[in-house]
Amino acid sequence: MHFASDNTAGVAPQIMAALEAANAGNVPSYGADALTEAVTVRLREIFEAPQAAVYLVATGTVANALSCAMLCAPWETVFCHRNAHIEEDECGAPEFFIGGGKLTLVDGPHAKMDPDALRRAIAHTGRGGIHNLQRGMVSITNATEAGTVYSVAEVTALAAVARDFGLPVHMDGARFANALVATGASPAEMTWKAGVDVLSFGGTKNGCMGVEAVILFDPTRAREFELRRKRAGHLFSKHRFLAAQMLAYLAGGLWLDLADHANAMAARLSEGIAALPGASLVHPTEANAVFAAVPRAAHRRAQAAGAAYYLWPFDQSLDGPGEEPLAARLVCSWATTEEEIDEFLSLLR
Numbered sequence: 001m002h003f004a005s006d007n008t009a010g011v012a013p014q015i016m017a018a019l020e021a022a023n024a025g026n027v028p029s030y031g032a033d034a035l036t037e038a039v040t041v042r043l044r045e046i047f048e049a050p051q052a053a054v055y056l057v058a059t060g061t062v063a064n065a066l067s068c069a070m071l072c073a074p075w076e077t078v079f080c081h082r083n084a085h086i087e088e089d090e091c092g093a094p095e096f097f098i099g100g101g102k103l104t105l106v107d108g109p110h111a112k113m114d115p116d117a118l119r120r121a122i123a124h125t126g127r128g129g130i131h132n133l134q135r136g137m138v139s140i141t142n143a144t145e146a147g148t149v150y151s152v153a154e155v156t157a158l159a160a161v162a163r164d165f166g167l168p169v170h171m172d173g174a175r176f177a178n179a180l181v182a183t184g185a186s187p188a189e190m191t192w193k194a195g196v197d198v199l200s201f202g203g204t205k206n207g208c209m210g211v212e213a214v215i216l217f218d219p220t221r222a223r224e225f226e227l228r229r230k231r232a233g234h235l236f237s238k239h240r241f242l243a244a245q246m247l248a249y250l251a252g253g254l255w256l257d258l259a260d261h262a263n264a265m266a267a268r269l270s271e272g273i274a275a276l277p278g279a280s281l282v283h284p285t286e287a288n289a290v291f292a293a294v295p296r297a298a299h300r301r302a303q304a305a306g307a308a309y310y311l312w313p314f315d316q317s318l319d320g321p322g323e324e325p326l327a328a329r330l331v332c333s334w335a336t337t338e339e340e341i342d343e344f345l346s347l348l349r
């Protein structure tokens with residue numbers, strides 16, 4: 001029973017097979033290979049964005065950090081939710097790659113920025129002229145760090161606020177596929193048509209070994225991104241192996257099928273937990289993660305049986321005082337099975 005993170009899942013067999021198939025002979029390095037070109041063609045088709053520039057990197061953190069570095073000057077700030085991954089879990093990488101920029105935290109329920117709160121935060125920034133940090137960009141996570149999802153209308157509303165101030169919009173889409181299948185939106189509707197300028201398109205959490213695509217819907221600054229990626233040490237020499245993963249991931253809608261399965265498993269788990277005496281959901285389950293408060297005795301049974309997951313926030317402990325229910329984050333992946341879910345629920349009951 002593995003619910004610690006979708007990062008703990010293995011590689012989907014179709015992706016592993018694609019890596020094996022790509023491992024033949026010598027091919028041009030550093031992205032000059034045919035597979036890499038095919039990825040750009042395919043992502044342009046999927047996103048209905050024939051001019052988009054596409055760059056592959058190996059981690060979601062660097063996809064986010066380089067995107068922020070390109071959209072935000074060192075004297076500017078990134079507006080994001082206070083629980084955004086770029087704030088809480090990237091060890092300052094965005095600020096580092098920006099060259100000293102800061103993040104301005106915006107509130108909103110269930111890790112989703114509230115448009116009015118965003119507008120207030122942007123309006124407040126930079127009023128003191130030369131003495132103040134300047135307005136830089138907005139970053140939205142979809143699916144969010146709380147397992148919730150922004151609808152197209154919600155993304156559009158946030159992007160409209162950004163546009164009112166002339167700010168570009170980035171989307172941390174480490175779990176973009178999960179958000180897409182949850183909403184039924186098209187890739188284009190959820191991104192550039194809603195006002196998103198740059199997307200970190202995730203593959204790693206959803207079955208790939210390690211690949212993310214940064215998609216610049218306006219290719220004007222593509223060369224700058226190329227230079228930033230190289231300078232950060234993230235231009236893979238054997239780039240074909242990033243491309244092989246991404247191409248297989250996109251083939252025949254595999255990316256959507258894997259995300260749909262993970263979301264379905266989370267829905268099954270969420271419904272089971274919500275029905276437990278003394279248990280309750282902390283956030284709505286809209287993608288592949290369940291955030292729920294569970295009685296401590298249930299936690300003890302599950303952990304004694306070897307279930308792998310984190311209490312949430314991470315720094316809680318079952319050894320602390322009191323007997324009130326404790327919250328946990330339970331993440332499902334492409335590899336999660338119904339049997340795993342049902343075994344876990346039987347332990348909690």
Ligand SMILES: Cc1ncc(COP(=O)(O)O)c(C=O)c1O
Binds near residue numbers: 007058059064144172
């Ligand atoms: C929402 C979100 N964005 C970005 C990342 C960063 O990805 P990586 O751990 O590959 O750097 C993660 C990690 O799981 C994540 O959950």
Ligand SMILES: C[C@H](O)[C@H](N)C(=O)O
Binds near residue numbers: 005085089
């Ligand atoms: C939080 C941690 O950094 C990782 N992004 C995860 O979701 O497991």
